[in-house]
Amino acid sequence: MSVSAYLRENLRSISSKNVSVAPGIDEKKLNNALKAFAYNGLPGNVVALFDNTLFGTGKDGLLFTGEQVIYRSGFADPIHFPYEDIRSAKYTQVHTGSMDKLEHTLIFERKDNSQLVIKDLSDCDYAALASVLQGVIENFTEFQDEKQLIPLEEMEEAVKVAYLKVIVNMAYDNDSVIDEKEFAEILLLMTRLDLEPESRFTVRAYMTGFNQAAALDALLAELDSHCPRGQIRPLHISLTKDLINLHFSTGGGSLETFGFLQRNRALLQVTDDEIDLAVAAIRNDHSMLKDDVTDDQIVSALKLLSAKAAAVGTPLAAVYLSGSVVGMSAAGLTSGLATLGMGGILGLSGMTTGIGVAVLLGVGAYAGVRKLTGADELTRSKRRELMLVEVIKQTQATISLLMQDLNHITDRLSQALAEHGEQGQMIQRLTAMMGQMTGAGTVLTNKCEATQSSATKLRCARFLDDAKLKTLTKEPTKAELFDFIRSFYEERSFSQEKDGQQFETLKLAIKPGVSPKALENLARAFEAVGYFNVSDVLVGGAADMADKAKGKLLGLFS
Template identity: 65%
Template sequence: MTNVNVYLRENLANVTSKISIAPNIDEKKLNNAVKAFGFSGSPSNVVALLDNTLMGSGKDGILFTGEQIIYRASFSDPISVPYASIASAAYVETLTGSKKDKIEASVLISRRDASDLSITALINCDYRKLAETLQGCIDGFEEFKEERQLVPISELSEHLKMAYVQAVINMAYDNDDVVDDKEFAEILQLMTRLDLSPDTRFTLRAYMASSSAQIPLATLVEQINTQSPAGQIKALHISLVKDLINLFYSTGGRDVASFAFLQKNRALLQVSDEEIELAISAIKNDHDMLRDDMTDDQIVSALKLLSAKAAAVGTPLAAVYLSGSVVGMSAAGLTSGLASLGMGGLLGMSGMMTGIGVAVLIGVGAYAGVRKLTGANEINRSKRRELMLNEVIKQTQLTISLVMKDINFITGKLNEYIQAHGAQDEKIKKLMGLMVQMTSAGTVLTDKSSSAQASANKLRCAQYLDEGKLKALTREPTKAELYDFIFGFYEEREIVAASKDEDKQIVTKLVIKSGRSSQELESLARAFEAIGYFNVSDVLKGTAADVAGKARDKLSGLFS
C-alpha cells in the first residue's frame, strides 16, 4: 500500500465537507489550528484539518499528520493519538434522549494501553467513513512518519531534475529530430527555474547535443518515480505534461490531439484527459497574466477559476506549478506573485517550502504601502502584476547569465581541443582569440551585473538585525521557519558607532555575513517583506502580539 500520508490525502476528503486537505489549507486557519491543537511539528507536515467550528476558525476538530491525529472538542484540551497507539477504530451508534429514541453516531478509538477515546459532535461528518479511514491506517501501515506534503522540483534531487529535463529534451527530438532555437530557449528557462547545479547543466548540455544519446522515456519516468518524495509521483507527472505541452506550443503546435509524443506516451505518463486540460488552462492563464490589458482583478478571477477546475479534477493546483510558470517564473517567484495578489495560500506553497524556499512569500504589506503612498487607482490595478513581470525579467536575466557561463565553458573546451590537435592556421587562432576575449568580457559584465544586483538586494534587507522585532513578527507557525532562515544570514560584529556627543564607541550588532550571493540576498529580502519587517502596521501588530503573549505568561504564572 502507498505511504500513509498519501493514503490519508486520498481518503479523508470523503469524511466531511468541513475538511481541508494539504496543500489546500487556508494559511490563517492552519496557523490557528497549529496553535490551538498544540501541534509542535512543522505546519508543512499537516495532512488535513477537519474544522469543527461554525465560523471556520480551525480551532476545534481533528488535525491529521502522518504520525498522529490530534482531537480537540469545543472548550476542551487537545488530545494527541499516535496511530501506532491505536488498537482499533470503530463506528458506534448510541441511543440517546429521555426516550432513547435518538441515535448519536461517533468513532470509538481503542488504544493499546486499554484506554478509549470517543470522537463525537462533529459537524456533517460521515463517522463510518472516518472510522474506516483510521482503521485503514492501522491495518495498512507499519511505519508512521510526518513529512512535507508537497515539494517544488527545484528542491528535489539533482538526479530527479536531470531526468525531468531529459524527458523534455526527448520530446524536442521526437518532434522533428532537432532541438530548434525556440525549443532550446524554453529548455534553458526550465533549467533555470529548476535551479540545476553546474554539473547537471553540463550533463544536459551534452545530452542536448546528440539525439543518439537519448535515454528511453520509460527509463526517465522510472527515475523520476524512484527519486520522487512519497505521494508526489502523480503531481510530478502532471507538471511534466504541462512542460511538454508548453514546448509543443512553442514550436507552433495548437491541437494537443495531434501532439504525437504525448499521445503515444499517455499510458507511461498516466494522466487523464481532465488533467491534460488543466495543464493547458494553466499554460494559457500564465501567458494571459502578462498581457498589457490584464488587470489584477482579472488575474485573481482567472486564478480562482483555474483553482476550481483543479479541485474538480481532484488535483492540487500546486501540482501544475511544481516546476514554476511556463512564462519564466520559478515556483518561488509565482508564489511571490500570488501572495502580492492576496492569494498566497492558493498553491499551498508557503507550507511546501523550506530553507530559501520558505522565503518566497513577498507579503501584501509592501504592496499595501505603495498603494497608500500613490493613491492612484490605475497604478493600484497593475502594481501587483508588475511584481510578477519583474520576476519574469529576473529569471530571464538569470538564464542569460547561465548561457554566458555555458558559452565560456564551451569556448574553453574548444580552445583546448584546437591546441591539443596542433591547429596552426592563423585565422583560426585569431578567431579563437576574439572568441575568448568576447566571452571573457561577457563574464566580467555578468559578474558586474550580479554584484550590482546583490548590492541592490542587500539594500532591501535590514542593515542591523533587530532580533526582538524579528521574533515578534514570526510568531505565527507558518512564519516560524522564517526566523531561523533570516537569523542564519546574520552574525555578531563589533561596529564603531557615534554617540550624541560625537564620541565614538564600539557596539555589537547583528550584520549580514559576507560572501552571500545575489540569489541568497534576494531570498532574504523577500523574507523581510513576507513578515512585514519594514511595514509599520505589521511591526505594531507583531509587537502587540508579543506584549500580549508576555502578559498572558505573567498572568498564568500568578495563578499557577
C-alpha cells in the first residue's frame, strides 16, 4: 500500500463534513486550494483537502498529497511539511481561560527539533488526525506523489491483459466453454479498455487455448505487480464488478450460485460491502438507459450509490475504472453524467485526469453539451440519446476490431491451406468468398470511420485560437488540457483573398492522419474547456483582462 492509498482509506475519519477525499473533491474548491496552498504538483496528485473556511472555498486548512501535508491558516502563507521531515504528530488538549474550556491542538515535531502547532480546525477530530499522520510516519519510508485514480484503459498493457485473462478464466469456469454471450461481453470489455492489437491477439489466443490457462493467483499477482502505485484496491473492485456483470449477463442468478466468486473471494480481496456496491452499480448502469427512468430518478440513484460508496470507504469512481457495464467507456460515462450535472458531484470526473482520455470536468462538459445541442436545458430523451450514442460508438468500435481480427484469421487460414499443398475446388472457392466478404467488411469499416472522423471534426476547432485556449485553461485542473489540445494542431500556410489580392497566412490546423478515437478525445476536450461556449469565453476573457489590469496597477505603485 502506498501513502496515498493509506490516506484515502483513513482521512475520512478526521471530520464528518469538512474533509474531501479524491476523486470527490469539488473542482472549484480544488482550484482554489491549489493556488492558496501554493501546490505546484498535478491536481490529480491531491489525496484530500480539509476545508477550514466558513464558506467552503477550500483556501484554508490542510492539503494532503503522497509526499507532504500543507497547512494554511487564514490570511497566512502556506507551510509545507514533507512527511520525511516529520518526527512525530501528537494530539494535545489544554485548558484555556476557564477550566471548562479545552483547546485541541496538533503538534508537528520536525527532525530538526522545530515545532508547529495547528489549532482552530473546525469540526476536526484532532486525535484521529494525529493518529493518521503518525501512521504515515511510522509505517512508510517512501513518500511520493501519484495520481489518485487511473482509468484502466490508461494503465499499461500487462495490467489489461491480466485483467481480461481473469475474466476468461471465470467464463470457462462454469461449463468449460465460452459461449456467444460471454464472448460478446469480453469483446466489448476489450474495446472499452482500448487494447493494442498485439494484446488483443494475446487475449484471443488465451481464449482458444484454455487447456494452458494460468492459475488465478498467478494472474492476480501479475495484475498487482504492474498496477500503478495505490491502485490495487480500486482495480480489484472494478474486476469484481466485471466478473459479476458477466455472471448476470449470461444467465447467472444470485451471487450465492456464483461459484467462481465464492471460491476466490480471498484472492480477489474484496469485502461483502464492496461486492454489494458492485452489484448496485451494475443495476444502476442498466436502469439509466431505460425509457421510463427520469433525470431526477437517475440523479437520485447516483446520489444513493455515491453515499453507499462513501459508507464503504471506496470512491465511486473505483467501480467504474473499466467504464460502464452497459458499454460506455470511463470517459463516455463521465460525459453522460455531466449532462445531468453529476460528473463533478460524484467524483467521476476525477478519474479522467489522464491525458490519454479527454479530461471531462463536470461543469465544462455540461456547458459543452449544452452548446452542442443548442439548448439551455437538455430534455430527458436528449440526455439518454447522448448516453446511447456513446454505447453505439463502443459497439461499432467492437465490430470494427472484430472485423480486423477476422481479416487476420482469414489470412492465416489461407496461408495454412496453401502450405498443405493441393486444395479442393470447393475449399478454394470458400476461401475466396471469405476473403471477399472480410475485404468488403474492411472497406465498409474504413468508410464508416472516415465518416465518423468527419463528423467528429465538426466538434473541434478547424483553426485553433491559441490565445483563447490559454484563457480557457488557466485553472490548474484544466492546465493539462492546453498541451493535450495543442498537440493535435500544427502551423500550416493557407491562401486567403482580401480586396482582390491573394496572400498567405499561417494558421493552426488539425494534423493529418489523426485516428477517430483521438479525434473523439479532442472533441471532448474542447467541450470540457467550453471552447465553443460563449459565456465561458467571455468569463475567461474578462478574467484575463482583470489580471492584466491588476498587473499594471501593481506596476504603478511598485
